[in-house]
Amino acid sequence: MVHCDLLLTNALIVTMDEQFTIHQRGGVAIAADAIVSVGPEALSWEAAQTHDCGGRVVLPGLVNAHTHVPMSLLRGLADDLRLDVWLMGYMMPVEREFVSPEFVRLGTRLGCAEMIRSGITCFADMYYFEEAVAEATAEAGMRALCGQTVLRFPSPDARSYEEGLQRARTFIEQWKHHPLIVPAPAPHAPYTCTPEILRSCAELAAEFDVPLHIHLSETLLEVEESRQKHGMPGVPYMRKQGLFEAKVLAAHCVHVDEGEIRALKNFNAGVAHNPTSNLKLAAGVAPVARMRALGVNVGIGTDGAASNNDLDMFEETRLAALLAKGINGDPTAVPAREALAMATRIGASALHMAHLTGSLEVGKRADLLVLDLSGLHNVPAFARDPAGIYARIVYTAKSTDVVDVMCNGRWLMRDRRLQTIDEDAVMREAVERARRIDAFLGSREVSVLQKLVAVGGAIEQESFEVQVKARLEDDAHLLEALQGRELTVIRHSRYRQHDIYWSFEDAEQGRLRYRDDEFLDDRGEVTGERSRLTLTGHTREDRFGAVLLFRSRYLAPAAHSARFYREYFRPAAEHLVTKERRRWLVAYRGAEFYVHLDRLLEPAVNGFFLEVKSRTWSQRDARDKAAIIAELLALFGATPDTTLGDGYVELARASRPTSA
Ligand SMILES: [Zn+2]
Secondary structure (H helix, E strand, C coil), rough: EEEEEEEEEEEEEEEECCCCCCCEEEEEEEECCEEEEEEHHHHCEEEEEEEEECCEEEEEEEEEECCCCHHHHHHHCCCCHHHHHHHHHHHHHHHHHHHHHHHHHHHHHHHHHHHHHHEEHHHHHHHEEEEHHHHHHHCCCCEEEEEEECCCCEEEECHHHHHHHHHHHHHHHHCCCCCCEEEEEEEHHHHCCCHHHHHHHHHHHHHHHHHHEEECCCHHHHHHHHHHHHHCCCHHHHHHCCHHHHHHEEECCCCCCCHHHHHHHHHEEEECCCCHHHHHHCCCCCCCCHHHHCCCEEEECCCCCHHHCCCCCHHHHHHHHHHHHHHCCCCCCCHHHHHHHCCCCCHHHCCCCCCCCCCCCCCCCCCEECCCCHHHHHHCCCCCCCHHHHHHHHCCCHHEEEEEEEEECCCEECCCCECCHHHHHHHHHHHHHHHHHHHHHHHHHHCHHHHHCCCCEEEEEEEEEEEEEEEEEEHHHHHHHHCCCCCCCEEEEEEEEEEEEECCHHHHCCEEEEEEEECCCCCCCEEEEEEEEEEEECCCCEEEEEEEEEEEEEEEEECCCCHHHHHHHCCCEEEEEEEEEEEEEEEECCCCEEEEEEEEEEEEEECCCEEEEEECHHHHHHHHHHHHHHHHHHHHHCCECCCCCCCHHHHHHCCCCCCC
16 A cells, blocks of 8 residues: 555545546545645555545646736725826836835735635746745745846836846746745836846746746737837747747737737747736737637736736636637637636646646646535536536636645645635735825825826926017017027027816916927928926916016926826816927027917917017026016017916917816
8 A cells, every 4th residue: 555645535626637537536645745646546545644525626726827916915006097007107106115025025925815715826926026925925835936027117126127137036046946936037028128138038037947927918009019119019029039038928918919829839938818907907808719729828817916906716717718708709719628727737837837736647746726616606516517517617616615725735725714824914914004005195196296206207397487478460570580680599490389288176286287399390390209297386486577487396208198197197177289389599688588489279379479488597587587588579579468378378278168
């Protein structure tokens, strides 16, 4: 008689091996961390301990093919937003402020507790301070592919990408031989990495023979930008950077064409399909049925809890099966058995970890779960088709039906009680952490300025300028004066300026201007473009006769679209002003002035508008320049019009009040 440490008896064993073997009655024999026998023959093993499964189903532990486990702490923080507003407006600012090794450890414990309850024994992660994820995961007894993020901009754990790369290397060196953790570099995505980062990460992964975890072709926008910038979509661009020299796990692959799917197969790249996250962020639906038909290893992932919002693989697997049917108009697409294979063995292959986990087979690690299918929602059951068990598991079972979970031969949950994580303590700490994040976001929401700073890139630049405006019937007199000897034209340019002015309930917040300039050549053709965002104080600081002193407070290069800022700031009102501007920089009486001659296109107003202005730095300088501006105006034959405020917003407001 052969000996083992533990024998699971009285079980319906769904092995999820390549032949989809099911043992209606049998056992699983486990020695140390490995499975040594499966099926009826296991029952002949002599065991130090036995565990009666009570006729329940034994399944391989589920594989969550893509997540950011510490983001469980950001669950429900911001929902129903577009991807860029969600990511750049909320996730990244909060991460910059809060993500630390302690945050990551706590979030990992919370996420692991939830995943164990949902029968997950292995997951693929990508986050910052990945060594803290690895430590907390190993403590919880779970298996994971841990991807250390590398980005082209500063992140919570690296000031530069060089530092990020070094972090990834150190992390891999330290965790390479751990029994539960497979370390990996995780270049975040093609659009957040440079070609150099992508190549370096691929080389690093190849050097240590570890997988590489990346987001790929998640949104249509990403793929369109890749086509524009690189002349090719995501997969060939990755190939060009040598990414497939490594064992790739690519999350999403929503927008990939037939050729790209074949390439993924040829390079033996795994794909993580994240149905809830893709639906919630409206990224689209990955062509899973086609990928599977062509033999790509497609696993199923929850993605982070901030975009899901839970880590429930039963929900995810069911949705993966349903979504494929709906999108293909074919109820035979991704049947239950296939979906469950994606959640187990094929998922493990996608992670390049199939030699360790994903099925109940001799030689693999003892990663499994015991599932109770006797609940009300799973009654009755039919014996006619033995394969009906897959439908019962995928379409009917819930994560709450998971009774016991084992990973690497160690019980993580017994009789629905977690063995390795103090759930109450973790929940208490998570609640406390959420309170602090709430306070941070609350303080940020009180002012437009704080929100602008939070979204990054704002430059505090207080500038004062004196300016005067006038209406002109025609431009002849002005153009003639500019040719005159009294003044010198230093520069001349011409452009079309689109201004969007946003104002807020509380007028004290000032006004935000999104400005988009199209530079024009002599023939009026567009030669270039530039966008800027300025937060301007609401009040005029001072006046010298008709000349007004204005203060502009904050300037930010507009890194995002007008749509992004509109959705992020949610202004109370919006006004558009479009003008064609001729601009001269002139020297007059020892000082420099800008002369703007505008034609208003939106709102459409006849005639010309003249603006003369100059930067200033002191009250005295402002007074002196105001006097010179008054002279210049006389020279141009113009009469000041103080009803024209800053930016023609008053005209826009009068012509067509709009509200955002
Ligand atoms: Zn992700």
